[in-house]
Amino acid sequence: MQVPAPFEYERATSVDQAIGLLERLGSSARLVAGGHSLLPMMKLRLANFEYLIDINDLHGELGYIRLGADEVRIGAMTRHRELLESDALAQVFPVFRDAEKVIADPIVRNRGTLGGSLCQADPSEDLSAVCTTLDASCVIRGANGERVVSMEEFHVGPYETAVADNEILTEIRIPVKSGKSGSAYAKVERRAGDWAVVSAGAAIWLDDKGHIHDARVGLAAVGPNTTGIPEISAALRGHEPDESLFELAGAIAARSCDPSTDTRGSAEYKRHLADELTRRTLRKAVERARS
């Protein structure tokens, strides 16, 4: 049996109380939401914290999906399963349901949260790629109030985010743009529930003439950070979507990423997948935008 090192445990009853505890305990404490990344790391003693602050009781406060006219707001404690099952969310951003279908397994999805996934900041993390694709921003709260950062700012490095030791990620905000839009997600994995070898999300917004008003691609598992690829957006804007455009986007994706060889695959293969999956998801996103 793998057992963690000794730690103390507290259940937070409100966001403010959690922040209070973090203020007091600093870097010796860690928030635990779903725990599906943190607890295995603690059991393997790769992560050792003196204090664990359980925020699962904050699901009532931070578990929500609110659709507004120009923005979707999702609470950080919203569980994978809730993201997967929300028809309203799938209607606006089908990329979420695509991704959730291939994230881990039902046991993990019942417990794991959007905020936990983002804060874990694993380079292979699917929801980071989804949020990057959708140009999401992150609401971080501390004792002195809230601040809002972009996904680029949020991701500092592998397993590192803009959330300070005394702060908590409370909400993800995703802009809803006018016009027809579509999004999609694709992942290659060695086995169901495995981390991605590579995955890609794509979102497309079309103008009245059916030309691309905006396009975004987010990749996971091909570099230290999940970041958008502005060059793809620039290359696609204003054009009518077609196969040659997808190919161009794929080529940009392949040369813009920085994968490394590991047991999941060679860097070369991952670069190829960045290309292939960019094309596939863009194709699907356009298909959805037009339908």
Add this chain to the structure above:
Amino acid sequence: MTTVQEPSQVKLTEFEDNDQKPVGFGRMLRKEDARLLRGRGRFVDDVQLPGMLHLAILRSPFAHANIVSIDTSAAEASPGVKAVVTGETLKGLGLAWMPTLSNDVQAVLATDKVRFQGQEVAFVVAEDRYQARDALELIDVEYDVLDPVIDVRRALEPDAPIIRTDLEGKNDNHVFDWETGDEEETNRVFAEADVIVKEDIVYPRVHPAPMETCGSVADFDPVEGKLRLWSTTQAPHAHRTLYAIVAGIPEHKIQVIAPDIGGGFGNKVPIYPGYVHSIVGSIVTGKPVKWMEDRSENLISTGFARDYIMRAEIAATREGKILAIRTNVLADHGAFNGTAAPVKYPAGFFGVFTGSYDLQAAHCKMTAVYTNKAPGGVAYACSFRITEAVYLVERIVDVLAYELQMDPAELRLKNFIQKDQFPYTTKTGWVYDSGDYEPTMRLAMEMAGYDELRKEQAEKRARGELMGIGISFFTEAVGAGPRKDMDILGLGMADGCELRVHPTGKAVVRLSVKTQGQGHETTFAQIIAEELGIPPADIDVVHGDTDNTPFGLGTYGSRSTPVSGAAAALVARKVRDKAKLIASAMLEVSVADIDWVKGSFSVKGDPGKSVTIQDIAMRAHGAGDLPDGMEGGLEAQICYNPSNLTYPHGAYICVVDVDPGTAEVKVRRFIAVDDCGTRINPMIIEGQVHGGLTDGVGMALMEMISFDEDGNCLGASLMDYLIPTALEVPDWETGYTVTPSPHHPIGAKGVGESATVGSPPAIVNAVVDALKPYGIRHADMPLTPSRVWDAMRGQATPPI
């Protein structure tokens, strides 16, 4: 007897047969499942004894390093700690080293140096698991890191670091050379052949990864001088004898108990240092001590399987008549030679690499070497290296088909050993007991719709889609002994069985073999039921406890039904013979005038005059007269020594689709036709086949224990070492033919490992077939998307 509710897709006839058989063979729900499915099983980790302490093991972070010093003082002072034991402590007791199953020695705790990452360096015994684990962090070990030998191909180079400096005079990493077949004759046949095809084929290191990891609870009673050991073992009797030899405790004072076991697959055949640690821990502290390894420990330190690099060559005529096969194998045995195989068979039963084909000659040369990796080489659902042998021959036959531009099914049909050639002696000396290969192959092809599949494939290829059809046809050799040829450390591979019929006609049968999930409590009850006519529900199967079962070598290599199944049938017949004598006395007729129909004896010509086995049981124990000179009671015991192995066979066909863009492989269909001789419980057989096929998908597509150049194990968790889920496998399509074994009392052959042996080549052959448009004839496992993509670009590389 409970019958299975009829699922719509199962042929009704099988249940009709069953309904007419309240006793004996047929589909029957597993007796043990009432317990296991309700969470009432009792596994080693469920054992709780008063005052029990807990043990945790400190393992080496390095693959190869001298131990400079170990400071245990801080750990000893840690809360709850009762003992900290190092190799030096054990050395003083003469227990630092123990024999392996292959007559090598293995460190119980490292003394001089560590030889693989994860090797046992010290252990802590404490009041609870947390305290034991926390104290490990406080043991300070100073290592002097040495260059490791990781690439098996470099192990014998003159400048390679010497791993086994503990062996006197050892100045290389050589373990053994082994040879079988006739080299000269094989070379002659090759020289005259029209076609010779050569391919380097790697069977990578994989791990059995049973759901339950290994563990033990040792309870040494210093007053009685008796050791009770609950442990995860597939071979409790063999382990008892080895503990007697290693620990010096008299054998009659050792009781090994294997309670419910959560999967073995060969992983629980060897004795691991952890078991010995728990014994030492109990002797030192005077308390019961539990050791239960965690998942990572299981994956990095316990018995692996395979790890063969094989150069295969096949010679044939232009028309596709296979003439000869030869192979040269480099075997990676890790840091200690812990292979579980009969002593005279250092390469297990690899000699059956000649497959199911009628050859003129065959030859194999093998060299085994030490590397800085975990020891083992267990029979991981492979009947002693038959998995490697079958993979070799079924892969190289497909390569030949590719070169001859022949259909692989046609090539196999053309070369099968024919029905009338059995018993058939292969060119490597194995005597196949029985077989009728063509009907099995034809049935699989018919179930698959083979010709239609080839048509569909041609159409898809024309559209640029990648579809592959893979075939494997295997012959296994299972059920070791005979004892004259086969022993483990001098213990002959024969198995005892005891049967007692109680006065009321209920029975208890005691076995030397031990189930790890295969359903022995049902299958063996059915065997006795078939012979005696006592319903299976009235027969208790006792196994796993050395104080309460007869001696025998245990369950692995698909040997339970071939060996103990025969023992059970024969012991029941012995009881029946005695029952018949009692019946003749009760019915007052001569023995010759008695008819036996299942469950009762009657007077010939007067069926109304009869006695049941239950009547006889009461008479045997009762006050009534017995025939002159007969003792009371109704029981018997035997020790069965098989005269030969049994040789099950099967035809497997796999259909895959490969995504040309991402190189992902999807197993679309899998047809498995097995011939394991007489079928005792078809439901259990199908369950075993389903499990083995799933295992095969894992090995073919994702499983591999790999290492980095420093010898760090890269498969130390189930996030890194992947095993397949229900989502990676299709609905299995199973079928069967029945060719009974001529020497087995009920004609049964083993089946537990057939599917694990037979499925990997079918899947790999299917993937390679799908890649035919790229001009590919071979790619090594595991066929992960990345490796398939390499193959598509003509850059297939060996995994090691």
